[in-house]
Amino acid sequence: MTAAAPADDVPAMLPPGALVERVEAVLAQDLPAIVRAGHPVLRRPAQDFEGQLDDGTLGRLIATMRRVMHEAPGVGLAAPQIGIPLRIAVLEDRGVQDPAVAEARGRTPLPFTVLINPRYEAADGALAAFYEGCLSVPGYQAVVERHARITATYTQPGGITVTAGFEGWPARIVQHETDHLNGQLYLDRALLRSLTADAEHHRWAQPTVDAARRGLGF
Template sequence: MTEKTEILQLGADALRQQARRVDDFNCVKFHQLIATLSSIMLESNGVGIAAPQLGASWQIIIVASRPTLRYPQAVEMPPVVMVNPHYKILDESLIKDWEGCLSVPGIRALVPRYRALHVSYQNPQGVACQMQLQDFPARVFQHEFDHLQGLVYLDRVETNRDIVAETEFFKRIAA
């Protein structure tokens, strides 16, 4: 990865492909990609990012819920790199809330997501890990996990009326 790495935008073919499992945890490119994902996510005020957003077809996501300009009400949690993640639903309740995406700038939408999950993944050293996520961090995980399946959050919207311009979104949350 170079310093000129950019986040792919909606319409890029790589965003619509299923990502491959990571099998080589010693690969230099793998660790460089994780570092690049982290820095781009932070620079972009993101609360999560997935490898396909940088054109890398690997099952790697970072979940990093924290208050930002884009998500001022987000809860604080340290960034977690998740490789080859999967999950079980702990709470079948679907909660609609606002989402945006670094690959879909300028738009926000109300997206239904499960409230609580049990997540299993490998860390960057290949060690099996588990955690439970709920509310906003669970939402971020599901959003990033979708990228590994070739989906974007707009694919989950129930009606086009739930999609708004980001300028309108900021008016709504300021009210």
């Protein structure tokens, strides 16, 4: 299975008809490509989903996004990452086997979740700093300090709007993907002295970032 070529440039706003055409063009690909940093669609706030797609097309889009996320592999994918400027993201994380990592990072399993038009706010003042990567910025990881607990409001595919609390790693995933929908990459929030190539990340792959702080001086 091969990935298709990256999507062409996408205007900041697409009328409903053009948006449907864009979605159908992406869905027609065998495996839609993940666009990389430098593509303008990643740097523009995505459009609110307001019923521009019928239920069947929305369902096909969500299923395709889930497949792309799994193939990457990743634990989250936002629609702009496959060239579609809509406020839709999919999330799923099976967690990790290492109990020390799971405890330090609060990495509990996150069942498959679809966020439509999400927004979030901090539940309290607690912050947590850990390494993150991004499917649109391959080859590197960096430490990002994020809210440890959040309250998120989003719409589900059936049209029901819910407000739910997230903490630990699931909260980090929600924030990362919602940032994508706002035109932000994780590097915008990263401690850049922590930036690490994947080939060097074994040095700092401990449950916490304490060793990386000492070694890289951030």
